[in-house]
Amino acid sequence: MRIPATVAVLLLPLFTVPCAAQTEGYKDHWGVSASFVPRWRVPSQLADLWDIETDMRGSEVRAGIVRGRDVGGEWGVSFVKKTVDEGSTVQLRRSACVQLPSGSPQCARGAYDITRDAGMTGVEAHLFIELATIRRVGIGVAFAGGIARLDGTSDRFLEHLVVNGSAVTAVTESLGIEPFKETLQGFPESWRVVPIGRVELGVGVLVRPGVKLRATSGVNFPGYHRIGMHIQYLLGAK
Amino acid sequence: MRSLGFLALLLVALSSACTRTPTAPTPWTIDRLREQLAISNLNNAALGASGRLTRWQVPILVNTNGIARAEIAVSHYEQWTGGVVRFTRVTGTPANGLIFHEGGAGGHESDQSCGSVFDAQAAGSPATFRWDQTRAIGGAYAIHLGTESCNDSTAGAYPSAVAEHMLAHALGILEHFDGFQNRGGLDDPRLLAVVYNLYANPPGAAANELTIWGAR
Numbered sequence: 001m002r003i004p005a006t007v008a009v010l011l012l013p014l015f016t017v018p019c020a021a022q023t024e025g026y027k028d029h030w031g032v033s034a035s036f037v038p039r040w041r042v043p044s045q046l047a048d049l050w051d052i053e054t055d056m057r058g059s060e061v062r063a064g065i066v067r068g069r070d071v072g073g074e075w076g077v078s079f080v081k082k083t084v085d086e087g088s089t090v091q092l093r094r095s096a097c098v099q100l101p102s103g104s105p106q107c108a109r110g111a112y113d114i115t116r117d118a119g120m121t122g123v124e125a126h127l128f129i130e131l132a133t134i135r136r137v138g139i140g141v142a143f144a145g146g147i148a149r150l151d152g153t154s155d156r157f158l159e160h161l162v163v164n165g166s167a168v169t170a171v172t173e174s175l176g177i178e179p180f181k182e183t184l185q186g187f188p189e190s191w192r193v194v195p196i197g198r199v200e201l202g203v204g205v206l207v208r209p210g211v212k213l214r215a216t217s218g219v220n221f222p223g224y225h226r227i228g229m230h231i232q233y234l235l236g237a238k
Numbered sequence: 239m240r241s242l243g244f245l246a247l248l249l250v251a252l253s254s255a256c257t258r259t260p261t262a263p264t265p266w267t268i269d270r271l272r273e274q275l276a277i278s279n280l281n282n283a284a285l286g287a288s289g290r291l292t293r294w295q296v297p298i299l300v301n302t303n304g305i306a307r308a309e310i311a312v313s314h315y316e317q318w319t320g321g322v323v324r325f326t327r328v329t330g331t332p333a334n335g336l337i338f339h340e341g342g343a344g345g346h347e348s349d350q351s352c353g354s355v356f357d358a359q360a361a362g363s364p365a366t367f368r369w370d371q372t373r374a375i376g377g378a379y380a381i382h383l384g385t386e387s388c389n390d391s392t393a394g395a396y397p398s399a400v401a402e403h404m405l406a407h408a409l410g411i412l413e414h415f416d417g418f419q420n421r422g423g424l425d426d427p428r429l430l431a432v433v434y435n436l437y438a439n440p441p442g443a444a445a446n447e448l449t450i451w452g453a454r
Contacts, residue, residue: 092395096417097265098431101451105265110425111395158396160425163320163434168451175396182392189392 025070031210031234033076035062040082040223050186053091053109058084058119060220066232070206073128073140074232080148080196084118090154090183098161098168106168108161111175113154118180122148122196128214136206142216144198150181184222197221202230210237266417266428268450274432276445278413285367285412291443292373293410293436297324299335305383307391308338311401314424315409315433322437323409331358334376336408338401343382343390350420352388353404356380365408373441379408390421399423410436 037060047054060082068074090113097107124146130138156175161168181187187194198221204214216228266274279285285292302308315323331337343354345364355365358378368377381404384390390400402423411418417428424430431451439448 093422093426095263096427097263098271098427099265099267101268106427107263107265108425108427111399156396158425160314160318161427161430162318163322163430165320185395 025209025237026072027237028067028069029210029234029237031066031068031074031232031237033062033064033066033074033078033230033232035078035216035228035230036060037220037225037228039227040220040225042223043219046186046222050184051093052186053094054089056084056088056090056115056223058082058088058223060225060228062124066234068128068232068234070209070212070234070237071130071133071138073130075125075127076232077123077125080120080122080124080146082120082148082196084115084120084152084180086116088115088118089113090115092185100168106161106170108170109159111156111158113156113178113183115154115180115183116152118150118152118154118183120148120194120196121151122146122193124196124198126198128202130204138202138204138206138212138214140202140204142198142200142202142218144196144200146196147193148196149193150179150184152180153177154180154183156182186222195221200228204230210234266431271428271431271435271450272445272448274415274428275435275448278411278415278418278432279436280445282412285369285410288373289444290373291436291439291441291448292367292369293375293441295374295441296322296437297326298409299328299332300325301328301330301332301335301337303338303340305338305340305401307398307401308381308383310398311405311423314398314402315405318424318430319434319437322434331378331380333378335378336405337378337380339380339382341382341384341386343385343388351400351403352385352390352393352421353381353383353400355404355408356382367410375410381405381408394421394423396423396425399425406433409433 041057042054062078062080064076064078066074066076091109092111095107095109097105099105124144126144128140128142130140132139156178157172158175159172162171200216200218202214202216204212207213212232214230217226280289280291281287312325345354357363357365358380365379369375391397394400400421417426435450438452
C-alpha cells in the first residue's frame, strides 16, 4: 500500500526520534487522554451548504488512549460523545416570505425540528503535530477523523401560511417525533453512521513530566468551537 | 517563525469564518408573484404560451386511491388556500380530473421530485395538458408517488410534501422556481401564493387582468 508523500511527512515525526534527542522528553509513551469542548456550533457555511437554517449547538467530551512524548506531538484514538443542546432548531429549508396587498410581508419557516436528547456517539483517531516548542509550551495543529452514530430524537413542526378570508396567517402544526437522523438531512439517508472530524490549533503546556494540558480551537465537523481543553497523561514519562 | 505566522493567520481565519449574522429573507413582491404566474402558467409552452391563465375549473375531480399522503395533500390545498382550490373526491378514473397512484413514478422529474405526472389514459406517457377555448384544463392525469428507489413519504420534509409538489404541476404550475424545487411542498409561501393567485383569477385572464391576492 502506498502512503501519499504528504501524509508520510506529517506522520514521520511521530515514529522517528532524532539521534541527538534521545533524552527522556523525546521518548514515546502510551497514555490516556480526555478532552472537553464546552460549546460547539454548526457554522453558517455548512448550514448554507445543506440549505438549512440552524442554531444547533452543544458540548463534547472525548476519552481515549494516546501515544506521544513530552516534547512533541501525539496520536490517539478516542471515544467521542457530542451532545446537542435541548431546543436547538433546525429548519429543513430557509424561511420564505411573500408580500401581502397591505404591503407587509408574511413569512413561514416550513418544516423545522427542535432537538431533544439528541447527539452523536462515535470513535475518532487524531494526530497532533507540534510545530513549535518554547520552553514548556508547545504550539501545533491537530487533525482527527472518525465516525459517529446519530442518537436521540427531534420534535418536527410545520409552519405554513393559510389564506383565511381577508387575512393570510402563519400556522404551526406538530408533525410528531422524528429520529435525530432525519433532522440532519445533509447526510444521505442510507448512511448508518456519519463522518466527524477536527482541524484544530492547539497551545499546550507541559504541567509536569507526562502531563500535558492543551487549549484548542478550530473546525469540529459538523461544527466548530472557539475553545476546547485537552489533557493527557503519558504513563512512565519522567 | 514562519509556522507561527501561519498559525496566527489560521486562527484569525477560523475565529472569523463562522460568525455571520443571518439576514431576513427578502419577501416576494406582488410584481414578482405576477411575473412567476406568467412564467409558470400564462406563457408556459406546455400550456400553449397563450398569455392567458390556464387552469382547472373548480371543484376538480380527484381520486386519491386511498393513499393517505395524497388525501392530506388534497386537504392542504383546500384548507391553506381558504377554499379557492377545491376538489370533489371520486372513485375510478375521472374523464376530467386527477388520480393518484402508489409508486411507478418515472422520467426526469422522478429523480428530482420522487414523483411524476402522466397521462391517465396512456400509461407511462408524460402528461400533455389539454384545455378548451375558455382555457380550462381538461383530460385525465395520473400522479405517481415514489419509485422503487425513492420513498416519497420520507423524501420530502413531511410525508405529503412530494404529493403536494406533483399536485401543483397537475394544477397548472409547470415551471419550477425558488419556493418550488425538488421535493418542496405547499408549505413554501411562494408556492402557496402562486397557487392561490392562479385559482383566484378566472381561466383565460391575461397578465394585465390578473388580480393578485384578489378574491377571498
